[in-house]
Amino acid sequence: MKRWTLLLLPLLLLLALAPAAMGDTLDDIKERGVLRVGMEPGYMPFELTNQKGEIIGFDPDVAKRMAKKLGVKLELVSTAWDGIIPSLMTGKFDIIMSGMTITDERAEVVDFAKPYIIIGQTVLLRKDLAGEVTSYKALNDPKYKIASKLGTTGEFAAKETFPKAQYFSYETEQEAVMEVVSGKIDAFIYDSPYNAVAFAEKGQGKLVFLDEPFTEERIGWAVRKGNPKMLAFLNNFLEEIKADGTYDKIYTKWFKDDTWLKELQ
Structure with missing residues (x-):
């Protein structure tokens, strides 16, 4: 991670x-x-x-x-x-x-x-964007709000890969995921194992999981x-x-x- x-x-x-x-x-x-x-x-x-x-x-x-x-x-x-x-x-x-x-x-x-x-970084996406964002690359746009956990490789990857997007950091993974579920944030950038579990636990019908890693760690x-x-x-x-x-x-x-x-x- x-x-x-x-x-x-x-x-x-x-x-x-x-x-x-x-x-x-x-x-x-x-x-x-x-x-x-x-x-x-x-x-x-x-x-x-x-x-x-x-x-x-x-x-x-x-x-x-x-x-x-x-x-x-x-x-x-x-x-x-x-x-x-x-x-x-x-x-x-x-x-x-x-x-x-x-x-x-x-x-x-x-x-x-x-x-x-x-492992690698992946994306948990707000469900309303399912048809609009089909690849992580589309998130590099000023209209999108993305997030990750403070002080992690997820934060580093988010800032480096999506410099045009609006970036927000959170103290915990859970807080950031819930912000995507509530629609306040468009995408959560984080490690593939965690995102897979979070999607299985909280994301069914609420999130879209873009599970292809775009980094290798x-x-x-x-x-x-x-x-x-x-x-x-x-x-x-x-x-x-x-x-x-x-x-x-x-x-x-x-x-x-x-x-x-x-x-x-």
Whole structure:
């Protein structure tokens, strides 16, 4: 996914101030006996909160397998998106597993494992525009109001791809989607997995889903720099769960089946 960070200088400063670990993060996790994972539980279906207040989703399920592989307990740390990289840098958790897009800017301050999924930006369109807008390209017009979530790759893509349109940013995905449903906004620009779920959950008969991605984004796990053993473990772990079918099982559960939506009602 998902998201795009502008605050590069402050993050570079945090990198300089980050706690110097005695060893690699992998050693710290094993010694502590707990894998601490940072995520913002609002990005369906990567991570979300169910009726019981539990964090569920694709990333939490993968994190459970990761902790089991390490032989440690799992702690999911709910963190606001705008503070997720700073929180990693200051040692609040060991790894970010939150549908984070790999960007050059972020790679200046964190290290990414190999991408575990590739997604793209898509469009949720106001239903009244179904016959008028049949391609994302048509939205690059001053008469259209488009939106995305503040500080994300969706916002970056919207501004870059549709410079002539009127742009509005929102604090949450849900708020922006509801603005399209109500007709206040013409289109919501966001990651394909989230838009697919939002359309299935709220958009039937209310929205049009232009589901062909117009960008390509690599999603990866992020750790503090200077942790080669942790990175090697993550890359090997990803290869293993893809080879033994675990990855496909979890992917199908969250991206191809909508049974989990019942946990939100």
